[in-house]
Amino acid sequence: MSGNPAFRGRLMFAVLTLVVLAGTAWYVAADFQRARAERNAPTQVEVAEDVLDGPHVLFRGTAPGDLYGRVAAVALDDLSGPREVTPVVCDRVSGQGSTTVCLRTRRGVVTTYEAEVLDEAWRTTATWPLPGVPSRTRLSPDGLVATTAFVTGHSYSQTGFSTETTVRDVDGTEVSGNLEDFTLLVDGERVAPVDRNVWGVTFVDDRNFYATVRSQSLGHTWLVRGDLTERTLVTVLDGVECPSLSPDGTRLAFKRDVAENGSATPHWTPAVLDLGTLEITVLDAEQRTVDDQLTWLDDATLLYGLPRADEPGTTDVWSLPADGTGTPAVAIPQAWSPSVVG
């Protein structure tokens, strides 16, 4: 302990290293124990059987415990009732008849992402890799699968985000390729903004769909009508994000950014667009920001997921009347990514 400043510096660094390593190791060990205990604890939900045989809502269960992340279903006429839990773990899920599409993060030192198509016995019938974090998926009655993944950079040097949205056949063969490559027509004119991104597909039939196209540089978030045969995206309206077509095909539910100009982060409020009159009903009874592709429970009710403020990782599926007459209420507790399977 002489007056040598270099020696003193080294000694202090050694002490600092020991303190930091010990502290970090202690935290990691404690958190690992906690996570293991939580994962092995039985999930506290009421479980039922035969739910999948009738009309039901499929979703990702987010109740903590050993069933966390498993796809589950509740009966359509008893949303808050007991759930049947499947063996499959998904981030996003969409069902149609006996077929289910599942987007998933495969964790590991090498974390990869994939889409999977499953049959009624939860066997994999098709699978393909995704380039990033799964975001949205829709399965159409005609057997088309739309998936959106976020292609995010791993380093400082990459600017912004990018989405990859594709449409495939239910057997995994490509139908559209990346929808960004479709011709974008704004008021009939072809434009090609550099930073366009496409996401949130909702199918009309086996050829047409609605989706969102955003260009940061042009400052627009368009609702577009897509055509898989012509390979075009035609803009319909500005300021419409993540559309979802009602079962009767007359309205689109979407999220609308109502944040003030210059706000760094958006505030999304659910809204409904009448496709006949292009009239918009903003459902501002919901005051929280909703970042989900809304789902129609029936022609009058919307479903969407919201995170619980005080319980990270746990979410609830909320319902809201589509005509703006009511207030939001929890429809399916501890659930995410609802999909109505008739």
Add this chain to the structure above:
Amino acid sequence: MSGLVRAAPEGTGPTASTTGDRPSTRPSTRSGTRPSTRSGDARRRAGRVPSTVVTLGVVSFLTDVSSEAVMAVLPLYVTAALGMSVIAYGVVDGLVQGAGALVRVAGGWAADRTDRPKWVAAVGYGLSALTRVGLLFAAGLPAIASLVVADRIGKGIRTAPRDALIAAAANPRNLGRSFGVHRALDTAGATLGPLLAFAVLWAIPDGWTTIFVISLGAAVLGVGALVLLVPDLRPRRAAWLRTHRTREDRGLPKCKGCTCDAAGGLETTGRPFSWSFLRGGATVRLLVVAGVLGLLTVGDGFIYLSLQDRDGFATHWFPLLYVGTNATYMLLATPIGRLADRVGRGRILVWGHTLLAAAYVCAAVPFPGAVTTVAALVLLGTFYAMTDGVLAALTSALVPTAVRATAIGTAQTVTAVTRMAASAGFGVLWYTFGSVDALWFAAAALAIAVPVCAYLIRGGRLEQDAEAVEQVPA
């Protein structure tokens, strides 16, 4: 007196190594020096990378582990834990990149003005470490977005002073190698961070806080290593002492025992900072070359995307493509830095861009599969090894010490801003002509620009010796 002593710390500092290294045109008048042994020592020392450079490499390693671990999982955190999409998170990003580039010049300028690069860098590293503390308590997207902004401002502040410290600590003859060693350690951290973070998530599925704690630990150690282990180099003062050898030069009384030590307005700081370095022919030439080549350097993101567009191999391994690039960069940074010292840094910088063109070609050719994908990644990594550290080394050697950090910051900003412009412009091509044609176009443009730039810097026009500039006292 103590100030003068501190300027030459323990024989590894700049004054000692560069003093011994210089040809003995100006015999040292300091008592007790034996010229023959000194130059022998210096030659041996020249073969080693100074410990300060290695320490700065470790600082960057720890800081990169810290930041990249968080950046890699942030999109997942936002979606999985906060239940939101990444769109909102991407909004702030472009803005931040621009701000970060400007802060870089400011950080360099502050380092030059104060002649305290270590402490300016410490502010930058410290700010980033503070954002890790914030992350532990941040709830919601706005908070996280602001922390990301603060982190990048911290990165902007620290980069140029840190590089100026490397330049000050390194032997001018193997600057390229010193920067190579630093960049290798830096890249190792950037590679390890994400892998570590994903390993944590593998073991603890909701281990976000654990990742943030590890990240904070690494950041604290990085700042600690900088503050406690890196000497407080004063590049400008050291340069002044180098060019003012005699006691008369330094304005000191003739006899050593005199009490009037600091009298006579002793000015040991040398030439003050001045933006006039931007008028120097060689500096302008370098900035022009860096700008032109930067305009043809599109983001790696585009290369990764086109590889992924083309084949399933790249899609499956998409999250790992950066590891291939980084591993190559890491392995080659030091040997290429050494090569640059030998054959000319400007030449390496310019010709490195042919590898970038080759990477574009690999991503464009219609032969999908592992071979072209891996080749593209290796070429990209080699390109970074030939350009990033080399640019800093080249700039350091080109300008006077008094403006070094600012010049490094300026050169890096020129590169960063032109690359951003390149990505934007390339995006237009990408959507107008498709990814393949756009890549061919960029490769062709580079094939023309590289020889032109090589002509601009022909005959060692960028190898001007900064020491020569400083021979004449101001």
